Amino acid sequence: MTASTSDVVLEVDGLHRQFGGLTALRDVSFSVRRQEVVGLIGPNGAGKSTMFEVISGNISPSSGRVEFYGEDITSIPPYRRRRSGLCRTFQKIRLFNALTVEQNIAVAAQQCVADGRWKEEVVSVLEKLRLTAQAKKFPHEITLPDRKKVEIGRAIAGHCRLLMLDESLSGLTRDEADEIVEEILALNRAGLTIIVVEHVMPVVMAMAQRLIVLQHGSLIADGPPAQVAADPVVIEAYLGGKHRPAP
Amino acid sequence: MARVPRGNNWLREHATGTWLILLVLFVASVPLLPFGNNYVIAIVVRALLFIALGQAWNVIAGIGGQMSLGHGVFFGIGAYATGLLFNDLGLTPWIGAWAAAVLAAFVALIIGIITFRLRGIYFALATVVISLAFEKLSRYYSAFTGGDTGLAIHFRGTAPAVMQWREPQAFLWITLVVVVVYFLITRWLLKGDFGLSLQAVRDDEEAAASAGVNVYRTKILAFLLSAVMTSLAGTLYLQFYSSIDPGSAFGLSQAIQIQLPALIGGLATAGGPVIGGVIMIVLSEVTNIVSGKMDWPGVDVLAYGLVLLFIVFKAPQGVIGLITSRRPPRKAPDSMATKGVQ
Numbered sequence: 001m002t003a004s005t006s007d008v009v010l011e012v013d014g015l016h017r018q019f020g021g022l023t024a025l026r027d028v029s030f031s032v033r034r035q036e037v038v039g040l041i042g043p044n045g046a047g048k049s050t051m052f053e054v055i056s057g058n059i060s061p062s063s064g065r066v067e068f069y070g071e072d073i074t075s076i077p078p079y080r081r082r083r084s085g086l087c088r089t090f091q092k093i094r095l096f097n098a099l100t101v102e103q104n105i106a107v108a109a110q111q112c113v114a115d116g117r118w119k120e121e122v123v124s125v126l127e128k129l130r131l132t133a134q135a136k137k138f139p140h141e142i143t144l145p146d147r148k149k150v151e152i153g154r155a156i157a158g159h160c161r162l163l164m165l166d167e168s169l170s171g172l173t174r175d176e177a178d179e180i181v182e183e184i185l186a187l188n189r190a191g192l193t194i195i196v197v198e199h200v201m202p203v204v205m206a207m208a209q210r211l212i213v214l215q216h217g218s219l220i221a222d223g224p225p226a227q228v229a230a231d232p233v234v235i236e237a238y239l240g241g242k243h244r245p246a247p
Numbered sequence: 248m249a250r251v252p253r254g255n256n257w258l259r260e261h262a263t264g265t266w267l268i269l270l271v272l273f274v275a276s277v278p279l280l281p282f283g284n285n286y287v288i289a290i291v292v293r294a295l296l297f298i299a300l301g302q303a304w305n306v307i308a309g310i311g312g313q314m315s316l317g318h319g320v321f322f323g324i325g326a327y328a329t330g331l332l333f334n335d336l337g338l339t340p341w342i343g344a345w346a347a348a349v350l351a352a353f354v355a356l357i358i359g360i361i362t363f364r365l366r367g368i369y370f371a372l373a374t375v376v377i378s379l380a381f382e383k384l385s386r387y388y389s390a391f392t393g394g395d396t397g398l399a400i401h402f403r404g405t406a407p408a409v410m411q412w413r414e415p416q417a418f419l420w421i422t423l424v425v426v427v428v429y430f431l432i433t434r435w436l437l438k439g440d441f442g443l444s445l446q447a448v449r450d451d452e453e454a455a456a457s458a459g460v461n462v463y464r465t466k467i468l469a470f471l472l473s474a475v476m477t478s479l480a481g482t483l484y485l486q487f488y489s490s491i492d493p494g495s496a497f498g499l500s501q502a503i504q505i506q507l508p509a510l511i512g513g514l515a516t517a518g519g520p521v522i523g524g525v526i527m528i529v530l531s532e533v534t535n536i537v538s539g540k541m542d543w544p545g546v547d548v549l550a551y552g553l554v555l556l557f558i559v560f561k562a563p564q565g566v567i568g569l570i571t572s573r574r575p576p577r578k579a580p581d582s583m584a585t586k587g588v589q
Contacts (some may be wrong), residue, residue, distance in 0.1 A: 057456075
C-alpha cells in the first residue's frame with residue numbers, strides 16, 4: 001500500500017520500550033494514514049497498551065520516535081499532544097466522577113477549542129453522541145455504554161484528528177457494542193482517523209480497514225483484516241505455536 | 248480522609264448561598280443582640296478566621312485534591328511578614344498584608360515546583376516537613392522573629408490606618424468581608440473554566456492531561472491562590488490577636504486546625520468550610536465551658552477527636568455530603584444544551 005507523505009497522520013519509527021528486564025516494545029514501526037480505521041491487536045501482554053501510552057505521551061520510549069502530522073512529538077507532554085489533536089480513551093473508563101457528563105466534555109472543549117466557543121462544541125458533541133438527555137447527570141448515574149460514550153465525547157471534543165480507542169467495547173452486550181461501533185464509524189466517516197485496541201475480534205475485523213498485530217512487543221503483521229487473519233504467524237500467535245520473535 | 252461529595256447536589260448548587268446569607272445576617276446582627284458584647288464578638292471573629300482559613304485550604308485540597316498539610320507556612324508568613332514590616336519598617340498592615348501575600352505566593356511557587364512532582368501521601372508528607380522546617384527556622388532566628396516567645400505587634404490603640412482597634416467590632420466586618428469574598432472565589436472555582444480543570448486534575452491527573460489540561464500548571468496556580476488566601480487570613484489573625492508564635496503559626500496543630508472547617512463541613516463545596524467553621528467554634532466554646540465548670544481539662548480536644556472520628560466513619564463527605572446524600576434534588580439546573588449556549 002502506498003500513500004503520499006501528506007496522508008500520513010501518525011508515524012511510529014523504531015519504538016523500543018524496556019521496563020527493567022522486560023522488553024514491552026521491540027523496534028516497532030508503522031504508520032497510520034488519514035481517515036483510516038486501524039486495529040491494533042495481539043494476545044495479552046503483546047504491548048498494545050504500552051504502545052498506546054507511548055503514543056499518547058504517558059510513557060517515554062527507551063528509543064525510537066513518534067511523529068504526528070510530520071512533527072516529532074516524542075518528547076512533547078500528553079496535554080500538548082491532545083491539544084494538537086491526538087486523542088485517546090482509556091482501557092478502564094476514567095471519567096471525572098465529581099463532574100457531570102457535560103462538564104466532563106467541557107474540560108476538554110475548554111482546552112482544545114481555539115476560538116473560545118467551547119460551549120457550542122460541548123452541545124455539538126452531546127448531540128453527536130446522543131448524550132443530551134444525560135448532560136446534567138453524573139457518571140455514576142448513567143449506564144455503562146453511556147459512560148463509554150462520554151469518554152469518547154471527552155476525547156473528541158475540540159481539536160481531534162486521531163482518536164485512539166482502548167477497548168471501548170469491553171463489558172458491553174452485543175447490541176450495546178453495535179451502537180458504539182456505529183458511533184465510532186460515523187466519526188470516521190466524518191473524517192476522523194481512528195486506532196482501536198480491541199479483544200472482540202469479529203468487531204475489529206468488521207470495523208478496521210487495516211490490522212497491526214503485536215506479539216511479545218514485536219510487530220508480526222500489518223495489512224488488511226482478511227490477509228492478517230489468514231497469516232500463519234498471526235494464527236500461531238493467537239493459538240500458540242512455534243513462532244517466537246528473535247531475542 | 249474525607250471524600251468529595253458527588254451526585255445531584257442541590258444543596259451544593261443553591262443552599263450554600265442561603266447558608267452564606269444567613270451567616271452574613273447573623274454576623275451583622277451580633278453587635279445589636281442583647282448578648283452581643285465584646286467577648287461574643289471576639290468568638291464570632293475567631294469563627295470567621297477559621298472559616299477563612301478553611302476556605303483557603305479547601306481551594307487546593309478540596310477542589311484541587313492536593314492534601315497539603317503544610318498550610319501553616321503561608322499562615323505564618325502572612326502573620327510574621329506583616330508584623331515584621333510594621334514593627335521594623337512602619338509599613339501599614341493594609342499594604343503589608345499584600346507584601347506578605349506576594350511572599351507567600353513566591354514560597355508556594357518554590358514548594359509547588361518541588362512537591363507537585365509527588366502525589367498523594369508523599370506530597371502531604373513533603374508539605375508537613377516544610378512546615379516543620381519553617382517552625383524550626385522561626386525559633387532559631389530569634390533576633391528576627393522573636394524566637395520561642397514569638398512576635399508582638401506594636402499596639403497603638405485604635406488606629407484604623409494601621410489596622411488596629413481596641414474593640415473587636417471592626418474585625419467583625421473585615422473578617423466577614425474576607426469570608427464572603429473567599430466564598431465567591433470558591434463558587435467561581437466550582438463553576439468556572441479554571442475550576443473545572445482543577446476538579447478534573449483532582450479526579451484523575453492522567454485523564455485530565457489526556458483532555459488537554461496542563462496538570463502541573465493548574466496545580467501550581469491553585470496552590471498560589473490558596474497560599475495568598477491563607478496568608479491574608481494570617482495577617483488578620485495577627486492584627487486581631489496582636490501576637491503570634493512559631494507553634495501557632497507553623498506548627499502541626501495549626502495545620503490541622505486549618506483543615507478542619509472544610510473536612511467537617513464538606514470538601515470541595517462553597518458552604519462546607521462555613522458550616523464546618525461554625526461547628527468547630529460552637530463545639531470549642533461549649534466544651535470550654537463544660538471543661539471549666541466540670542473541671543475536665545482537655546475535654547475540648549477529646550470532643551474534636553470524637554467529631555473527626557464521627558466524620559471519618561459516618562460522614563466522609565462532611566456535613567453537606569451527609570445532608571445531600573439523604574435529600575433528593577429539587578430541580579436539576581439547566582444544561583448547556585437545554586438552555587442554549589451563551
